[in-house]
Amino acid sequence: MPEPILEIRNLEMFFPVKGKVFQKEKDFVKAVNGVNLKVNKGETLGIVGESGCGKSTLARTLVGLLEPTAGDILFEGKSILGSGRKQMHQLRKDIQMVYQDPYTSLNPRMKAGEIIAAPLKAYRMTDNLERRVKELMDRVGLKAEDYAKFPHQFSGGQRQRIGIARALALNPKLIILDEPVSALDVSIQAQVINLLEDLQKELGLTYVFIAHDLSVIKHIADQVAVMYLGKIMEVSDSESFYQDARHPYTNALLSAIPFPDPEKEKKRRRLVLGGELPSPADPPSGCVFHTRCPLAQDRCKMEIPCLEPKDENTEHLVSCFYPIHHGTPVPSENN
Structure with missing residues (x-):
């Protein structure tokens, strides 16, 4: 079995919402709600979902920019929460981040060389x-x-290459990539992804790669996790994920990927979601996806499904009472 370098256990990140009366805390935005994931050393975990599902909040929690409400994060088998100053100093060398927007993540007053050198200066690695x-x-x-x-x-x-070079400066073991190509043209996206793959092979890096586009994730991830309203809906190795996705939400995301062949694009079946993404400050009861799920039944409104295997593939986990099996007909725009 591959060795996990990162383990996320029952992680929660809730933000208080203040009410109008005397500005008291009235409720919480449950941005990350009970997330459990493992990332194997030298591999890439892709995390995908719509905007507002909690992906970026999870990323910021993993690098220590946010203190989680509950749960634990283990790096190389040791909890990083509540770490002392000395331990956090070392962890910031081992865990680096590449941000989404290369236009705002770089200091416009600093030269490229100064930006890349900044981490080295901070750790007095100036030789x-x-x-x-x-x-x-x-x-x-x-x-x-x-x-x-x-x-x-x-x-x-x-x-974005400057941002990647800055992240590499301290020889990290794990890099969190928060939608690193979403602001780039398609052709440039491919170049950056190829660069990241080459660097991973050369340096033995581990990635957590966050995106909203499953076609991007497909090219780089060894394992894929789907988030919705702060929860993990499905997680699997990449091959099983793209060949036999089980959750209705995952199937809807996959059906949104365009086919390059116009004829096949016309004939394909789509799983269309109704309604809007609910507010994380007021998530639905039971399964958080039931308000938009074409397969939802009464049980889905009342009970919360566990993230668990649904067949002999124990590594393919699904949070659904009525998962889709390969070949199962589902409502689509062409039906």
């Missing part, structure tokens, strides 16, 4: 600093003469 920074730039596909340029002088893809 041969300029040479080290230029080596990092070369590794991510930037030129040595780019060292003295400002962020506005780069394209979006080049800016």
Whole structure:
């Protein structure tokens, strides 16, 4: 069995909502609600879901930018919550993050070389600093003469390469990638994903790759988890996930991926979701997905399904009372 480098256990991240009367805390936004996941060393876990499902909140919690309400996060078998100052100092070297928007995640007043050098200076790793920074730039596909340029002088893809180089500076073991290609053109997305795959092979990196596009996740993830309103709906190895997705929400996301063949695109069946994404401040009772699920029954309104295997594949987990089996007819726009 592969060795998990990261374990997420019953993680919750609730944000208080203040009421109008005397500004008292009235309720909570349940951004992350009982998440359990494992990430194997040297592999990529892809986390996908609609905007507002809690993906980015989960990412910020994993790197210590947010203190979770409950649960635990284990890195290399040790809890990182409540860590002392010395331990957190080391953890920030081992766990790095690449942010979504390369236009806002870089300081516009700093040159590219200064941005990449900042983590090295923070950890007093300043021997041969300029040479080290230029080596990092070369590794991510930037030129040595780019060292003295400002962020506005780069394209979006080049800016994201600066962000990746900055994340690599401290030789991390785990990188959290929060929708790192969503702000880029499709052709540039492919280049950045190929770069990330090459770096993973060369350096033995582990990734948590967050996206809203399953077609992007397909090219890089070894394991895929689907989030909805702060909960994990389905998790599986990539091959099983794309060949035999079981949750109705997952099938709806998959059916939204366009086919390159126009004829096949016309004939395909789609699983269409009704209604709007409910507010995480007031999630539905029972299964949080039942208000939009075409297969929902009375039980779904009252009971919360467990994330568990539904067949002999014990690694394919589904949070659904009535999971879809391969070939099961489901309501679609073409029916």
